[in-house]
Amino acid sequence: MPNTIEILPSSDSRSLSKKQPVLPNYEAADRQFVDLLEVEDLDKTVATKPLLVSDFESAIAVALRSAYQEPNGSEAAHSFLQRVLYRINRLNLFWYDDLRRYNNERSHYLRSVRDRIEEPWQQWESAQIDVAALQKLPDVKQALRDRAAADVARPLNETDRYLREQMTAAGYRHLLAIGSIDGLVEASHLSRILGGVGNEIQSTLTRVLIEEYGGGRLPRKHSTFFAQMLAEFDMSTQPEAYFDLVPWEVLATINHNFLLTDRKRHFLRYNGGLTYFEVAGPVTYRNYVAGVQRLGLSEAAMSYWELHVREDERHGRWMLDEVAIPLVDRYPQDAWELVLGYDQAQSMGDRAGAAVVRSIQAAERN
Structure with missing residues (x-):
């Protein structure tokens, strides 16, 4: 199982001028998250090396705004957030696959990511109903x-x-x-x-x-x-x-x-x-x-x-x-x-x- 995590190129994140905001590279952030899921001890890794998740976290923050606060939510943002949620939720079912895929099924970090997406998403969904x-x-x-x-x-x-x-x-x-x-x-x-x-x-x-x-x-x-x-x-x-x-x-x-x-x-x-x-x-x-x-x-x-x-x-x-x-x-x-x-x-x-x-x-x- 992979133990390395992709770091998004700086050109995709914070090196550009604040006057020229650029959308996150959601595909790269998604790949990074897949790698995160298979780290041996994810919570410890995040605590000791927070830089490893900084670009992923930035993508989450931008996607939440784009999907649930802007009038016409970004399709790419919606897709990224639902893919992340699915990858976390999928750990709640057993698929008869490699047992190591479940190393982080009770990760506090994964739970925090899930909760941060679910709350605004569910508020947005509820707003569609009277x-x-x-x-x-x-x-x-x-x-x-x-x-x-x-x-x-x-x-x-x-x-x-x-x-x-x-x-x-x-x-x-x-x-x-x-x-x-x-x-x-x-x-x-x-x-x-x-x-x-x-x-x-x-x-x-x-x-x-x-x-x-x-x-x-x-x-x-x-x-x-x-x-x-x-x-x-x-x-x-x-x-x-x-x-x-x-x-x-x-x-x-x-x-x-x-x-x-x-x-x-x-x-x-x-x-x-x-x-x-x-x-x-x-x-x-x-x-x-x-x-x-x-x-x-x-x-x-x-x-x-x-x-x-x-x-x-x-x-x-x-x-x-x-x-x-x-x-x-x-x-x-x-x-x-x-x-x-x-x-x-x-x-x-x-x-x-x-x-x-x-x-x-x-x-x-x-």
């Missing part, structure tokens, strides 16, 4: 039911029609490459909230997880079906093989779920979001199936989506009727957080979906 209105909802149960009913029968939008009617075979390969960042480790976030006191809500969530994990049989695990789709196109089935293709908007949805499952105080928000995901998922998956069928591709090329159309219709009903609605009764004062989680998942999911289509279209033009 939280005050959600806090005043007169009937949270009805709000959830209304949203679910609308999303089950959502009319096709421009993104849906593109996936169904225009996406090429090359575009579909690009879609699979992006989707593999989550599809190959599917339901891992759900597994992180199941420990604790047993009750009917927990049992339903466990049923969802067990089905996602194929009842403990690898050939039936949902991620296995995703790997089969990749193999059908001779694509890599290694997790994160296509990390560099993933738009920041997609990474943000993943990092958001890491945050919500890390903090049990956000249990309601997470389950609201999961309810949306399970309710609305089949609509998107049908778009993929329709696109694959139009292209004349094999059954194996869409097996994961077909499976999810069937199972997520059931999971959506479970999440609404056996998780979200009972949680309203259990936490009446905080139940609005379920709707917040639902609305945030919808908003962030729509944003990610649009970014994926833009990325596909760009790949098709090249």
